[in-house]
Amino acid sequence: MIPFVNPQPLYLLRRKVVDLVRDAGLISSLQMCFDPGDRFSYPGSGQTFFDVSGNGYxxxxxxxxxxxxxxxxxxxxxxxxxxxEFFSFDGGDILQLTANDTFVQSLHKLGASFTFLVIAAGFTAGSEGVLLNTKGGARNSVQVGTNIYKTTANFLASIVGGVSGGALEVGTVQTVAATGTQMLAVGRQLISTTNRVTDFYINGVWESKVDTASATLSTSGATAAMTYGVAGDGGSKVPAGHALSALTMFNRRLTQAELDALRTSFKRRWPSI
Known part of the structure; x- marks a missing residue:
């Protein structure tokens, strides 16, 4: 006789980020997945933070x-x-990708389509701590690649490097709290030099913006190391007090419904988001 096993507890125990993404039905679009709570992503010691998406970053x-x-x-x-399980930053810390492949090099070029998503906490009020940057430098530098950060007005923002100081989009309806764990996502599609779509998402609040201002995108930073921690105000490290619980990237713009599905799945590990 085969004993009855309730599948629900087994489901609840699967809380690795890669499993949570799979349960949301989005595993085929996952490009990168870095998870401090997964021993295959970070074993608890050492200098390497491993991608568990299957793409080998x-x-x-x-x-x-x-x-x-x-x-x-x-x-x-x-x-x-x-x-x-998370990484904490004291104001002088950074994470850096060991090598850029074609996908990473394309992030701030025409044709790019992606969603960058983190579970993070501890944003200093008024800071401009960058969440992603494919090139160092201040936010007004033409060298900058794609970065996502909190503006001084506490909204999520994203910039793509261009010859005239960058193509900047800023959210207007979602606020990045100074404390507390948050699910932060920015989706981008660089359709043309006069058509750039940016989606912002914070803990269930979603907004999409279209920028039609002309901007020639910079490709000079494509091979520079992608980092988590080059500050949008020109600094070089993650602001003090920041905590990173998960870092993921998807190879296309996710819809609002898909981000909602991810949030529902992620709540099994981070109930407050």
Whole structure:
């Protein structure tokens, strides 16, 4: 006789980010997945933060393969799969991709389509801490690639490098709180030099904007290391007090319904988002 097994507890125990994405039906669009609570992504020690999407990306803690002062600090326990696993930043830390492939190089070129999503907390009020940048430099630099950050007005914003200081889009209805865990997502589609679509999403609040102002996009930063931590105000590190619980990227713009499905799935690990 085969014993009865209730599948619900097994479902609830699967809280790795890659599993949560799979349960939301979006695994085929997942390009990168970095999860501090998954031992296959971060074993609890060492300098390498592994992508578990299946696409083989790697990030280093800091800029060196050996421990240094720009390394974020791991919190929690290896394979904890809870809200207690995250990287914390003291104002001098950074994460850096070890190599850019064709997808990463295309992020700020015409034809790009992607959604960048993080579970993060601890935004300093009024700060402009960048969440993604494919090139170093201040937000008004033509060298900048694609970055996502919190404006001084506390809204989510995104910039694509251009010859006239960048093509900037700023959300207007969702506020990035200074504290508390948040699901932050920005979707982008660079259709032409006069047609750029940006979607903003914070904890269930969604907004889409279309920018038709002419801008020649910069491609000069394509091979520069993609980093988590080059500040939009010209600084070079993640602001102090920041905590990163998950970093994911999808290879297309996700719809509002798809982001809602992800949020429902992610709530099994981060109930407050």
């Amino acid at each position: 790697q990030m280093t803690l800091g800029t060196l393969a050996t421990p240094s002062t720009d390394d974020p600090t791991f919190n929690g326990r290896a394979d904890g799969q809870s809200s207690g």
